Amino acid sequence: MNHKPSLWLQLAIFTLIILIAFHVSSLASQPQWEFCDGYTYYIYGEIACPACQGTKKMLTKMCGEEHIVFKEFTANETYMEEYQKLYDLLELGDVYQIPLVVVFKDNTPIIVCVGNYDVETWKEIFQIQKDMEGLVIVDAKGQVKVGMQEELVAKVKEIVLGTAEPTVEKISLGEAFPVVIGAALADSVNPCTFSVFTALLLIAMARGRKIASTGLAFIFAIYAMYFAMGFGLIKIFYYIGLIKYIVAALALVFGSLSILSGLRGFKSPIPMKFREIIESRIEKAVNPFSAAITGVTVSVTLLPCTGGPYLIATAILAKLSSFLEALLLLVIYNLIFVAPLFLILLAIATLSTATRKIKEWRTKKLGLMEVISGILLIAISLYMLFFL
Numbered sequence: 001m002n003h004k005p006s007l008w009l010q011l012a013i014f015t016l017i018i019l020i021a022f023h024v025s026s027l028a029s030q031p032q033w034e035f036c037d038g039y040t041y042y043i044y045g046e047i048a049c050p051a052c053q054g055t056k057k058m059l060t061k062m063c064g065e066e067h068i069v070f071k072e073f074t075a076n077e078t079y080m081e082e083y084q085k086l087y088d089l090l091e092l093g094d095v096y097q098i099p100l101v102v103v104f105k106d107n108t109p110i111i112v113c114v115g116n117y118d119v120e121t122w123k124e125i126f127q128i129q130k131d132m133e134g135l136v137i138v139d140a141k142g143q144v145k146v147g148m149q150e151e152l153v154a155k156v157k158e159i160v161l162g163t164a165e166p167t168v169e170k171i172s173l174g175e176a177f178p179v180v181i182g183a184a185l186a187d188s189v190n191p192c193t194f195s196v197f198t199a200l201l202l203i204a205m206a207r208g209r210k211i212a213s214t215g216l217a218f219i220f221a222i223y224a225m226y227f228a229m230g231f232g233l234i235k236i237f238y239y240i241g242l243i244k245y246i247v248a249a250l251a252l253v254f255g256s257l258s259i260l261s262g263l264r265g266f267k268s269p270i271p272m273k274f275r276e277i278i279e280s281r282i283e284k285a286v287n288p289f290s291a292a293i294t295g296v297t298v299s300v301t302l303l304p305c306t307g308g309p310y311l312i313a314t315a316i317l318a319k320l321s322s323f324l325e326a327l328l329l330l331v332i333y334n335l336i337f338v339a340p341l342f343l344i345l346l347a348i349a350t351l352s353t354a355t356r357k358i359k360e361w362r363t364k365k366l367g368l369m370e371v372i373s374g375i376l377l378i379a380i381s382l383y384m385l386f387f388l
Helices: 003-028 050-063 077-089 119-132 150-161 173-188 191-237 243-264 272-283 288-317 323-350 355-364 366-387
Strands: 039-045 068-072 100-105 108-114 135-138 144-147
Touching: 039 050, 039 077, 050 068, 068 077, 077 100, 077 150, 100 150, 108 119, 108 150, 119 135, 119 144, 135 150, 173 288, 173 323, 173 366, 191 288, 191 323, 243 288, 243 366, 288 323, 288 366
Parallel strands: 039 068, 108 135
Antiparallel strands: 039 100, 100 108, 135 144
């Protein structure tokens, strides 16, 4: 029982970190220098480029997200073409480098800069532009030149602004919320997930007085692993377009298969080898630490079975405009996912509920839960097609 306070303390600390992150984000969005009103910063680069992210973070901190347009190469091939045209037109270097930042003031380009510079260097560049009143060009070697020709300025403007709208799909928090919550509910009643519940029950039956600490360690490990895997899936789905139709198709397919499986009598699709691994780990869960290891193992081996709703949710989260909003919904999703685990643990630990009865109820209702999960997924598909 000595482990219980420390686990709750970890959850409290994690929640506090999330709240602090939101607070810091709101402070960071407030303009902190004079080059904001009337200014727009177009950043050409890649999301995986540290220098590009550094430049975006710095400029966002100084002016706010509404003044930043990040032209991600992998999201739109047109951006790559624009970048190459600018590089060749302005003779920015022999080797292509990123980020490339084009600064507009009142719809006119005033600065083109290659590289990741700090705030003080940017102030110097703005001062040069103010003194020279032309198009300031900072090439890949850091050399500064000024273009005074109106034709050059017009050509840069045409390249940057005279293109089609970005193909990157963005979804608002209000649009994403019902999809993510629906997927979480479908996942929480998924019979595959109840294999996790069975593992918890077996641990509880075998550990006697260590039910609370061992069970909490097991649940916390599952939560942490699913959160980490969800974080990775969000990064992957960021690069995939037409996400609305992909999500709708996934939800329709997984939902239909779930309903058919439930009506025919649910049979676990988990490979026998994976089941053997799970059972082996459960037998070794004699304390909170080993129960946590079991939770990690179970999370990985069950993902192919429980992954349908999670793929749908993380695909939607990847298209939210704010990463912090995506992170918050990922936290909520996984809390819903593990909520039945907490309820079962509470029933066993405080109400002395017979584990045999819980297991019998679970076995009888597997088909029904599979049908419910499928209905929720199909509802998500219809919502995506007709309301988004």
